[in-house]
Amino acid sequence: MNVDHKVQTLDEFTIQQMRDFPHATGELSSLLRDIGLAAKRVNVEVNKAGLVDILGDAGTVNVQGEDVKKLDIYANNQFMGVLKHGISCGGIASEELDDFFPFDDPVSNNSKYVCLFDPLDGSGNIDTNVSIGTIFSVYRRVTPKGAPVQEIDFLQPGRDQVAAGYIVYGSSTMLVYATRRGVNGFTLDPSIGEFTMSHPTIRTPEFGRIYSVNHGNFFQYEEPVKRYITNCQKKDKTNGGPYTQRYIGSMVADVHRNLIKGGIFMYPGTLEKPKGKLRLLYECNPCAFILEVAGGKATDGKQRILDVQPTELHQRSPLFIGSKGMMEELEGCF
Numbered sequence: 001m002n003v004d005h006k007v008q009t010l011d012e013f014t015i016q017q018m019r020d021f022p023h024a025t026g027e028l029s030s031l032l033r034d035i036g037l038a039a040k041r042v043n044v045e046v047n048k049a050g051l052v053d054i055l056g057d058a059g060t061v062n063v064q065g066e067d068v069k070k071l072d073i074y075a076n077n078q079f080m081g082v083l084k085h086g087i088s089c090g091g092i093a094s095e096e097l098d099d100f101f102p103f104d105d106p107v108s109n110n111s112k113y114v115c116l117f118d119p120l121d122g123s124g125n126i127d128t129n130v131s132i133g134t135i136f137s138v139y140r141r142v143t144p145k146g147a148p149v150q151e152i153d154f155l156q157p158g159r160d161q162v163a164a165g166y167i168v169y170g171s172s173t174m175l176v177y178a179t180r181r182g183v184n185g186f187t188l189d190p191s192i193g194e195f196t197m198s199h200p201t202i203r204t205p206e207f208g209r210i211y212s213v214n215h216g217n218f219f220q221y222e223e224p225v226k227r228y229i230t231n232c233q234k235k236d237k238t239n240g241g242p243y244t245q246r247y248i249g250s251m252v253a254d255v256h257r258n259l260i261k262g263g264i265f266m267y268p269g270t271l272e273k274p275k276g277k278l279r280l281l282y283e284c285n286p287c288a289f290i291l292e293v294a295g296g297k298a299t300d301g302k303q304r305i306l307d308v309q310p311t312e313l314h315q316r317s318p319l320f321i322g323s324k325g326m327m328e329e330l331e332g333c334f
């Protein structure tokens with residue numbers, strides 16, 4: 001009797017990954033299932049856009065000085081809740097929290113991992129029904145177990161991530177995550193309420209024809225960036241083009257499209273904001289980890305994103321990320 005399912009759910013896949021590792025404790029698998037559960041709860045509220053009074057401004061401002069939408073808070077609390085009551089995470093850092101949050105209970109203090117989140121990236125798009133997303137990053141704690149996690153557990157370079165992923169709440173809801181073993185994508189199947197494997201072993205094309213950048217800042221970018229963007233505009237059939245410019249204004253949606261189709265996403269620094277807008281720890285690092293595992297590249301314009309040594313939880317970084325060949329063309333402009 002064949003009892004193997006053709007299409008694995010996220011839970012089945014994470015358990016299979018654990019079975020493949022004899023020494024696995026199951027903590028990472030459990031943590032990823034917790035994230036999948038919180039994502040399903042957030043998805044229900046995101047899909048109710050406009051139908052409930054959960055949308056709109058929450059009347060508060062987060063550490064970034066941005067108006068916080070109620071869904072930001074809801075999403076933050078969902079991810080915090082499942083991890084605090086799980087067995088795998090000692091504490092989290094989040095775009096919606098001024099400081100890191102140690103769970104500080106006997107089970108959590110003996111857990112192996114810490115998580116960082118952007119609970120709802122692109123939240124400025126919530127009220128106009130544009131795709132938004134959650135981004136997450138997982139590290140082993142570096143401080144001794146048995147006591148609450150400390151800030152140093154969160155200030156690790158991105159190359160030390162154990163896993164990273166995102167959920168994109170779009171025309172369908174997808175969870176994509178990477179470990180060193182590969183990048184896999186799971187699409188939420190509403191008929192069974194489970195994320196099911198839809199994009200196994202994702203590899204990003206070495207070249208694409210999509211470049212994503214906010215042209216409104218063009219004259220504020222440094223010369224090499226302007227040179228690369230101009231080169232993109234000059235592409236035609238004779239030199240690997242023509243390119244098309246696609247920019248949703250929701251990083252998860254832009255990065256996901258380019259991961260699948262090939263392309264480059266850029267959020268450069270500007271004269272006014274040399275470090276750009278995106279957050280290193282819970283936006284740049286997880287996306288960079290995913291792209292590198294999928295065969296792409298990610299830099300801050302000067303160095304590999306994953307090699308940057310963080311000094312602050314909410315520090316910003318310029319970000320250039322995408323297909324290897326396109327990233328090398330960009331690097332040739334510096």
Ligand code: P6P
Nearest residue numbers: 121122123124214249250251252
């Ligand atoms: P701009 C959303 O607020 C976000 O953090 C990313 O998701 C998105 O890529 C970027 O900002 C858009 O910023 O300045 O181009 O509107």
